Amino acid sequence: MNKNEKVDALLHKRRDVMLGGGEKAIQKQKESGKLTARERIDLLLDKGSFNEYDLFVQHDARDFGMAEKVLNGDGVIIGTGTIDGKPVCVFAQDFTVVGGSLGYMHAKKITKIQDVAMKMRVPCIGINDSGGARIQEGVSSLAGYGEIFYRNTQASGVIPQISVILGPCAGGAVYSPALTDYVFVVDKVSKMFITGPEVIKTVLGEEISQEDLGGARVHSEITGNAHFFAHNEEECFLQIRKLLSFIPHNNKSGAGKLQSEKPEVNIDINSVVPIDPTIPYDVRQVIKAVTDKSDFIEVMEKFAQNIVVGFGRIDGKTVGFIANQPFYLAGVLDVNSSDKAARFIRYCDAFNIPIVTLVDLPGYLPGVDQEHAGVIRHGAKVLYAYSEATVPKITVILRKAYGGGYIAMSSRHLNADFVYAWPTAEIAVMGPQGAANIIFRKEIMEAENPEDMRKQKVEEYKERFANPYVAAAKGYVDSVIEPAETRGMLIHALLLCENKEEVKSDRKHGIPPF
Ligand code: HXC
Numbered sequence: 001m002n003k004n005e006k007v008d009a010l011l012h013k014r015r016d017v018m019l020g021g022g023e024k025a026i027q028k029q030k031e032s033g034k035l036t037a038r039e040r041i042d043l044l045l046d047k048g049s050f051n052e053y054d055l056f057v058q059h060d061a062r063d064f065g066m067a068e069k070v071l072n073g074d075g076v077i078i079g080t081g082t083i084d085g086k087p088v089c090v091f092a093q094d095f096t097v098v099g100g101s102l103g104y105m106h107a108k109k110i111t112k113i114q115d116v117a118m119k120m121r122v123p124c125i126g127i128n129d130s131g132g133a134r135i136q137e138g139v140s141s142l143a144g145y146g147e148i149f150y151r152n153t154q155a156s157g158v159i160p161q162i163s164v165i166l167g168p169c170a171g172g173a174v175y176s177p178a179l180t181d182y183v184f185v186v187d188k189v190s191k192m193f194i195t196g197p198e199v200i201k202t203v204l205g206e207e208i209s210q211e212d213l214g215g216a217r218v219h220s221e222i223t224g225n226a227h228f229f230a231h232n233e234e235e236c237f238l239q240i241r242k243l244l245s246f247i248p249h250n251n252k253s254g255a256g257k258l259q260s261e262k263p264e265v266n267i268d269i270n271s272v273v274p275i276d277p278t279i280p281y282d283v284r285q286v287i288k289a290v291t292d293k294s295d296f297i298e299v300m301e302k303f304a305q306n307i308v309v310g311f312g313r314i315d316g317k318t319v320g321f322i323a324n325q326p327f328y329l330a331g332v333l334d335v336n337s338s339d340k341a342a343r344f345i346r347y348c349d350a351f352n353i354p355i356v357t358l359v360d361l362p363g364y365l366p367g368v369d370q371e372h373a374g375v376i377r378h379g380a381k382v383l384y385a386y387s388e389a390t391v392p393k394i395t396v397i398l399r400k401a402y403g404g405g406y407i408a409m410s411s412r413h414l415n416a417d418f419v420y421a422w423p424t425a426e427i428a429v430m431g432p433q434g435a436a437n438i439i440f441r442k443e444i445m446e447a448e449n450p451e452d453m454r455k456q457k458v459e460e461y462k463e464r465f466a467n468p469y470v471a472a473a474k475g476y477v478d479s480v481i482e483p484a485e486t487r488g489m490l491i492h493a494l495l496l497c498e499n500k501e502e503v504k505s506d507r508k509h510g511i512p513p514f
Contacts, residue, residue, distance in 0.1 A: 017055055017072045021096025029096050034167060034189055035233050037077050037092035040127050044090065044237045045081035052079040054112065059105045064136040071097050074106045075130075078113040080122075083244050089117035092127035095167050100130035102172060103137040107144020114151040121250035123160040125240065126180070132171025145172040152179035157350035159250050162240060165190040165219075165226070166233060168210055178225060181347060182243065182299070185216035185226040186236050192219055192226075217302075224303045224336060246297055246311040246318050248351045255318035255353065261292040269483040273360075273399050273424050277466075280326040283308055283358055286398065287321050290314065290487040296321070299344060304336035305329075309344040311353070315491045320348035323358035324409065326399070333405055334365040335378040342381035342512075345389055354392035354494055357410035360399040362431055364408075379408070380513040386414045388510060392497030396486060397421040397468065397477065402430050412476045417500070418493040420486070421468035421477045428465040432458045435465075 001009065018038065020026065026036055035043070041050055059066065059074050075097035080089050091110050093100035102110075110126070117124035133141040155161055156179070163177035164184045168191040177183045177192070185192075193214035200206055200213070212218070219226035228243070230236035248255045269289040272281055288294040291312035298310035305328040311318055322341050324331030333341075348355050364370075364379050386393065386408070394417060395410040406427055410416045421427070429435065437444070440457040447453035464470075471477045481489055 020072050020094045025096035037094040041090060041092050049081040050079055054078055054109050057105050057109055059103045061103055061137045066136050075100050076106045076109050078109045083241055086249055087122045089113045089122055089124045093130045095129040101134035102130060102141050102144055103134040104140040104144045107148055111147050111151055117159055118155050121159055123249055125162045127164045127166055128169045128173055128177060129167030130169055130173040132173045148176050149179060152176055157251060160247055165192055170196045182227045183225055184228045184236050185219055186230050186233055187216045190216040220302045227300050242297055251351050258316040260315040263289055263291060263294045265294040277400055282327050283323040283325050286358055290490060300340055304340045306331050307337040307341050314494060318353055319356050320353045321356050324361040326360050331361040332365040333379055334370055335373045335375050338378040338382045342385040345385035349389035349391050352391055357395045359397045359401045359409040361405040362400055363403040363405040377513050382408045384512045386410050390502040392500055393417050394493045395419045397425040399424050401427045417497060419477050420479050420481050420489055422483050425468035426466040427468055427471040432461045432466055436461045
């Protein structure tokens with residue numbers, strides 16, 4: 001063979017391997033409404049930026065007829081590329097090759113790209129479409145999963161790890177995503193479960209569809225396993241690109257500073273919060289009124305909607321927002337909203353993203369269901385996460401800040417750097433009704449007209465405590481500000497915090513109430 005023939009042979013070999021499971025399997029993939037692994041990588045990355053590694057890697061399994069089988073790419077594509085010009089590492093499982101199942105060499109490819117991502121301190125994005133551990137390879141595939149999970153954990157808090165679920169991900173295929181920072185799902189395409197419907201039928205005798213067991217909506221709305229929901233794969237890849245434009249690409253780099261831009265929405269921030277504390281409003285209005293271009297990317301939008309978390313920019317700098325949502329369950333902290341907030345706080349802290357907390361909540365949710373679901377254990381996560389975080393912490397109390405809710409939502413007492421309150425703030429141990437019923441019980445019971453007396457005592461309590469000035473008089477609130485002054489105060493606070501330093505204790509790590 002001369003040199004040109006050798007080049008031709010290589011091109012042919014490459015083209016064949018790049019076909020994955022072959023044309024028939026690709027057609028099946030398309031018929032099930034999915035893109036191929038290669039199309040996915042092309043859509044995600046900057047055009048033409050993908051550099052593939054390990055195209056010719058082969059499995060070395062010998063049992064169950066595997067010795068004779070050639071698996072193109074061993075069912076996974078790995079490599080590097082760029083998003084908005086910044087480098088990233090990526091892998092995409094190829095369902096057309098034995099269902100994207102994970103054998104040992106398949107896992108080796110994934111761990112190789114994880115190692116590159118860690119060494120180069122760049123984000124690692126995994127596109128998952130896999131039937132889980134390759135059954136024919138037995139314990140070798142389990143070993144492969146273990147090595148991936150180990151690296152997920154080592155990379156946690158160092159580089160962003162993003163998982164995209166684009167198929168029926170079963171067994172081990174769900175645990176690597178669960179260890180990463182963000183899980184993206186697509187309606188009707190994504191499925192995640194530990195055991196598939198067939199196993200469930202065999203073991204439990206129950207029939208259930210993949211969609212009902214672990215579809216995109218289930219994980220976005222009920223389980224909280226997914227952080228972003230898209231209607232199709234194209235939208236999903238745009239969401240990933242947008243998220244990466246907000247977050248730092250490692251824990252040392254910072255998110256960078258863009259030009260400061262004014263909020264775009266036409267919202268009169270002074271009139272967002274209704275005077276009557278029982279009337280709800282959408283706290284996202286407040287976020288949009290203070291962020292550059294009113295651009296806000298919400299994380300876990302459909303899960304535990306009583307708290308809103310996500311990223312926006314103020315004066316060109318990325319901040320993480322955590323805001324009680326009065327529109328939903330009055331913005332209470334419960335099991336799920338506590339989990340959601342605590343994890344987000346820890347993410348911001350790990351990646352040096354300042355936290356802005358907007359407070360309006362009646363406290364932790366009471367009731368047998370919540371107590372038995374562990375609201376003490378889960379609620380404690382919020383206290384722990386805020387107390388542990390050393391990034392700039394700026395708090396604005398918009399309206400209600402009652403009891404444990406007041407303390408938990410980044411209060412001065414948990415070491416917030418700045419605490420502002422709007423004139424509508426009510427900072428008290430509990431709401432006026434409950435408080436008056438308890439502390440004036442005797443007077444109310446003994447009164448000629450108990451109902452009138454109750455009303456009078458509620459008013460008395462409101463007069464005394466349903467305002468920000470008692471807390472301000474003790475220095476727990478730094479300033480009572482007009483809503484329209486909020487963005488200016490946040491800009492100033494963030495500027496002051498730019499060189500913030502906190503002495504860290506020399507312990508190995510704390511024991512959060514996981
Ligand atoms: C080997 C597999 C496989 C697997 C699928 N395939 N899963 N091969 N090991 N785990 C193969 C199928 O045999 C088939 O090959 C091809 O992939 C496509 O699969 P289909 O079943 O035709 O596709 P579909 O109907 O879409 O169903 C997808 C599925 C189903 C829901 C994922 O294949 C399934 O239930 N697979 C098993 C899932 C599972 O229980 N995994 C757990 C493994 S244990 P052909 O040649 O016919 O095209 C595990 C433990 C790790 O992961 C724990 C770590 C903590």
